[in-house]
Amino acid sequence: MKQAQVCVVGGGCVGLTLALGLAKANISVVVIDAAAKQVLPGADYALRVSALSLASQALFESLNVWPEIIAQRARAYTHMDVRDQDSFGKIAFNSAELDLPQLGHIVENDIIRYALIKELEKHSQATLMLDTRYQQIHQSDNDVFITLDSGEPVIAKLLVAADGANSAIRKQFNLPITFKDYDHNAIVATVKTAEVHNNTARQIFLPSGPLAFLPLPDEHSHSIVWSTTPEHCQQLLAMDNTQFNKAVMAALDGQCGLCDVQSERVAFPLKMRYAQKWLSGKVILMGDAAHTIHPLAGLGMNLGLKDAAYLTQLLSSQQGEFANERLLRDYERTRKLDAQKHIAMMQGLKELFAGTNPIKKLVRGVGLTMVDNLGPIKQLFAKQAIGK
Numbered sequence: 001m002k003q004a005q006v007c008v009v010g011g012g013c014v015g016l017t018l019a020l021g022l023a024k025a026n027i028s029v030v031v032i033d034a035a036a037k038q039v040l041p042g043a044d045y046a047l048r049v050s051a052l053s054l055a056s057q058a059l060f061e062s063l064n065v066w067p068e069i070i071a072q073r074a075r076a077y078t079h080m081d082v083r084d085q086d087s088f089g090k091i092a093f094n095s096a097e098l099d100l101p102q103l104g105h106i107v108e109n110d111i112i113r114y115a116l117i118k119e120l121e122k123h124s125q126a127t128l129m130l131d132t133r134y135q136q137i138h139q140s141d142n143d144v145f146i147t148l149d150s151g152e153p154v155i156a157k158l159l160v161a162a163d164g165a166n167s168a169i170r171k172q173f174n175l176p177i178t179f180k181d182y183d184h185n186a187i188v189a190t191v192k193t194a195e196v197h198n199n200t201a202r203q204i205f206l207p208s209g210p211l212a213f214l215p216l217p218d219e220h221s222h223s224i225v226w227s228t229t230p231e232h233c234q235q236l237l238a239m240d241n242t243q244f245n246k247a248v249m250a251a252l253d254g255q256c257g258l259c260d261v262q263s264e265r266v267a268f269p270l271k272m273r274y275a276q277k278w279l280s281g282k283v284i285l286m287g288d289a290a291h292t293i294h295p296l297a298g299l300g301m302n303l304g305l306k307d308a309a310y311l312t313q314l315l316s317s318q319q320g321e322f323a324n325e326r327l328l329r330d331y332e333r334t335r336k337l338d339a340q341k342h343i344a345m346m347q348g349l350k351e352l353f354a355g356t357n358p359i360k361k362l363v364r365g366v367g368l369t370m371v372d373n374l375g376p377i378k379q380l381f382a383k384q385a386i387g388k
Contacts, residue, residue, distance in 0.1 A: 002127060004028040005322055005372055006315070007156035009144055009169060010132060011035060013050075013109060014287035014304035015162030016116035020063050021312030030154055031120075031126045032146065037130050040072060042172075045216055046108040047188045047266055049223045050301040051077075051201065053104050059309050060115075068115035069107055072239050074318040075217045076102035077212050079200040106201070106214045106223065109301075129154075137172060137283075158323040159283045160311070161306075165273055167289035173280040180272040183195065184292055185233035189265045190249060194257030196220055204252055208232050211251050212380040213364040221262070224248065227294070233267050274343055282323065291339040299342055307335050313362040 006022055008015045011033025022029045052060075060066040070364050080103060083090040095103050121125045129148075137145040144159040161169035170177070196251065197215040204211050209227040216223055226236065226248075236244060245259045253257075273292045278285040287304030311331050 001152065002030055002129075002154045004030040004127065004156050004293065006155070006156055006158045006160060007032065007039050008160045008162055008285070009033075009134065009142065009146075010160075010164060010289070011113075011128070012164065012287070013116065013301060014163065015160070015307050016113060016120060017059070017063070017305055017306035018160060018162065018286065019126055019314060020065070020116055020120050020123070022315060023120065024063065025124060025127040025312065025316035027126050027315060028127075030156065032134055032148070032154070034133050035130060037128075038110060039078045039115050040114055041108055041110050044263065045073075045190045045221065045223065046110045047190065047223075047263060048109040049106055049111065049214060049216075050109055051214060052107055052112075053258060053302045054102075056163070056302050056305045057105060057214065059305055060112075062121065063116075065115040065119045068118060069105075069111055069346045072111045072114070073217050074104050074105045074107045074111070075199070075202045075215050076129075076201050077215050078102050078154065078270055080206075081200055081202045083203075084205045102199075113114075134329055139281050139283060140349065142282075157282065158328075160286050162173050162286045163289055165271075165288040165292045167285065170285055170289050172277060173283050175278065175280055175285065176276045178274045178276060180271075181268040182227075182272060183229065183319060184227045184270040184294070185230050185267045186270055187224075187228070187265050187267045189224050189226075189232060189238055190263040191224050192218075192262050193222060193323060194220075194222050195255075197256065198224055202252065202255065211248075213252060213256070217251075222256070223244075223316030226251070227270060230269075237267060241382060242321070246387070265283055269377045272343060274339065277377070278336060279328050282328075284311075284328055284331065286371075290335070291343065291371045293339075293343050298329055303339060303342055310335055 005027050006029045008019050008029060008031045011031050017032060019029045019031045057066060060069060069155045079092065095101060117128065120128060133149045134146050135149055138145045146154040146159070148154065161167050163169055196219040201213055201215060202213040208229050212225040214223045228236070236247060239247065241261050244261055244265070248259045250379045252274050271292060273295065275285050275290045278290050286307045289301065290307065293300055293303070314327050314331055315323065
């Protein structure tokens, strides 16, 4: 039998970040995850990457995992270029305008997970149970009981469900969600371009959806996330590499020259999920189990990391009964409000930039041009983009 103050189900980046923060605060924690221990990616870039904000970088620095992330593979980006293909609107800014060394970093998710596990293994307060599944979860007024597939019990004062967008724990405890199909699929791939990326994160809004071009460590390589209609997605997937390369270059208006796809193309549907309740007794939701949003601003990972940071702060500074209801309600209320704000913002942006309506095109063009030309507003926009 294993006992801990906190059991985290889900060993992705968000769950591991919470576990590491708690272990460093001398709070005992068990992590249960069906996935195996993370190995470093090989020479080829992994398809799933995150645009880590400066706030997320600061969090990883405080947890002593940032040096390992940088030692493996990461690319700082210093410029952002956002434009609407269907109007004259454009906004561009750089780190120098904000007196910052960079705006953020593009990092493969596998590298983040590897660095977190490596640091967690140093802490006696943390128990990693990877490649492990659970059978049942029950709770009393004071404890949560988890039975593993092996039959071994785990007892904790708090269970954190960080088990992803299709969270089985959220379903078991009947925590209702608000659900919206964005009617978009996202294609991810790695692309090389004839011209260097100049440490610039690019996003172009097309009538069918946004295309993000994110700079990777090799100066000619980019991770792309192309969000588009399911019908267009199927057309793009059916293309041979030559056709796909031409489609990508045309969508980006040739900003980086000729394109050459380097990886397979993988697509997945985009859905907004928002849990109406995040708490059931001593079971609480975090990360994608609580909220998923459109990737057009690259905020998903950063939003989950903010969940982890806030719960760590509350649990490590509380007095009296561990993980009491007042504290858990504080976490639920605060993080729900932030998630609601970002979900609404993403929905508004998606709707504004969708389609070819002439009025929308004019609003987009005028709006982006005004932001680009007005210093104080532009700085506010930029600070929102980097998580400040």
